Structures are given as structure tokens and as C-alpha cells.
Amino acid sequence: MVLEIWKKCDGEKHIREINETAWRIVELQEKISTRKLVDSIAEQKALEELIEESKPAISISQIGFHPLLYTPFRYPPLKHGSRFGKKTEPSLWYGSLSIATATAEKAFYQLAFINASAGNFGFVTSPMTIFSVKLKIIKGVKLNEEPFTQYKEEMSSPTNYGNSQLLGTRMRTSNLDGFTFISARDAKMGVNIGLFKMNAFANKNPDARSFQTWQCNTTKINVEFIQTGSVKDPVITFLIQDFQIDGVLPFPAI
Numbered sequence: 001m002v003l004e005i006w007k008k009c010d011g012e013k014h015i016r017e018i019n020e021t022a023w024r025i026v027e028l029q030e031k032i033s034t035r036k037l038v039d040s041i042a043e044q045k046a047l048e049e050l051i052e053e054s055k056p057a058i059s060i061s062q063i064g065f066h067p068l069l070y071t072p073f074r075y076p077p078l079k080h081g082s083r084f085g086k087k088t089e090p091s092l093w094y095g096s097l098s099i100a101t102a103t104a105e106k107a108f109y110q111l112a113f114i115n116a117s118a119g120n121f122g123f124v125t126s127p128m129t130i131f132s133v134k135l136k137i138i139k140g141v142k143l144n145e146e147p148f149t150q151y152k153e154e155m156s157s158p159t160n161y162g163n164s165q166l167l168g169t170r171m172r173t174s175n176l177d178g179f180t181f182i183s184a185r186d187a188k189m190g191v192n193i194g195l196f197k198m199n200a201f202a203n204k205n206p207d208a209r210s211f212q213t214w215q216c217n218t219t220k221i222n223v224e225f226i227q228t229g230s231v232k233d234p235v236i237t238f239l240i241q242d243f244q245i246d247g248v249l250p251f252p253a254i
Contacts, residue, residue: 005151006170010147014142015140015176016140017140018137018140018180019134019202020137021207022132022193023130024068024102025099028127028128062198065198069198069205072092072094074091081161082161083164083181083194084165084171086169094194094195095192096193100188101188101190103214103236103238105192106225107243114218121220122219123219125217129214131206131210131211132207133203133205133207135201135202137177137179138177138199140179141180152182156182157184158185158245172196177197178200214228222240224238
């Protein structure tokens with residue numbers, strides 16, 4: 001039975017402004033993958049333009065924003081939707097309040113992807129970009145605070161999106177811009193952020209000084225993040241056991 005969390009918590013009474021800095025981790029943002037396919041910079045530029053034309057058009061509200069900010073809104077939802085978005089609803093932009101939580105989320109999906117196939121991929125290395133952006137959510141709600149936290153198990157279920165997707169629909173109906181919530185993947189219960197609208201970004205660009213390059217090493221049983229170009233080269237490691245439920249990796253969550 002799907003739980004009406006918004007109604008039980010009288011959600012409208014808890015709408016407030018939220019000012020935070022969100023961190024997000026994506027594939028390395030450098031145009032290096034297409035360069036090896038062509039013979040010159042001019043040809044690479046032409047190829048990049050063709051690739052851009054094949055993507056969904058950006059909306060008027062997205063014009064002027066950095067691609068790292070509008071891209072998640074640009075594409076249709078995944079097969080099962082997302083935690084707070086049904087497959088029939090527009091996509092959301094998700095981030096985390098810390099790098100630790102952002103890497104935990106990314107590690108889960110890296111493991112889910114590589115374990116979706118029976119093939120043995122060995123040691124897979126992927127360069128990543130981590131960046132932050134300031135948020136000014138005028139109409140928001142903190143699902144990581146009371147009275148919502150009494151439903152933490154339903155909202156942040158590692159195996160099922162039913163209750164959280166219904167909650168997402170109710171928040172859309174209340175015209176919210178964004179919200180914070182407890183991560184289902186971070187063992188330390190770090191906080192994530194979800195955005196329904198572009199106007200929740202305080203700026204049209206990510207924080208210029210926040211960009212970091214990390215190397216992500218993935219196997220069937222663990223994920224390792226190593227920051228490159230850093231004096232200390234910090235390492236963050238996750239084991240598949242960190243995400244398993246009763247010995248099974250919950251993929252996909254539906």
C-alpha cells in the first residue's frame with residue numbers, strides 16, 4: 001500500500017526557503033572522447049555539433065544555463081523513473097550536500113551497472129568530474145527533518161520507489177521548486193537534494209572553483225574514487241556489501 005506521506009505530514013505547512021550548496025558527480029567534462037575519432041580540431045567541432053543536434057532540444061527556461069545544470073532536465077525519465085519522479089513525469093536534478101554522499105550515490109549506480117551483466121569486465125576505470133552549485137530554493141521542504149523523518153524508511157527505501165514517487169507527485173502539485181532528503185545509499189545517512197525547477201539554482205553556472213577531477217575504479221565487488229591533481233590524492237572506497245540488502249544488490253529499485 002502506497003503511503004500518503006505529504007498528507008500525513010501536512011506538507012503545505014512545512015514549505016520554506018532553502019539555501020544550500022549541492023555537489024554532483026558526472027563523467028569527466030572534457031571533449032577528449034571525440035578527438036580520437038577525427039583528424040583535426042575543425043572536424044571535431046563539426047562532430048560535436050552533429051552530436052548536439054541529435055540531443056533533445058533545450059527549453060526556453062534552460063537557455064543561458066550551464067549544460068551541467070540543465071542536462072538532467074533535458075532528457076526523459078529512465079525506465080523506472082527516479083526516486084521522486086515517475087516515468088511519466090519530467091526528470092529532476094539531483095545532488096548531495098557533501099562529496100562523500102555524492103560518491104556513495106555514484107558508487108551504487110556504478111555497481112548496479114556493472115553487475116547488470118553476467119560478463120566479467122575486470123577493472124573499469126572512468127574519469128569523473130565533481131562540482132558544486134549554489135541553490136536558492138524559494139519553495140522547498142526538508143524531508144530530512146521532522147515530521148517527515150518518521151517516514152524515512154519509506155522515503156529512502158533502498159528497494160522501492162513507490163512511496164517516494166507519490167510524494168514527489170504531491171510536491172509537484174504543491175508547486176515546490178526543490179527539497180532535501182536522506183540518502184538511501186549513504187550508510188551515514190547523508191543528505192541529498194532534488195530539484196523540480198531550474199529557478200532553484202542561485203546562479204546559471206556551477207561554482208568555478210569547485211571543479212575536481214577524480215578517477216573512479218569499478219569492479220564487480222567494489223568502487224574506488226581517487227582525486228587526481230591533489231597533494232594528498234584522497235581515496236574513497238565502497239564495497240558491494242555497503243549497498244546489498246539481504247546479500248543482494250537492489251537493482252533496479254521499483
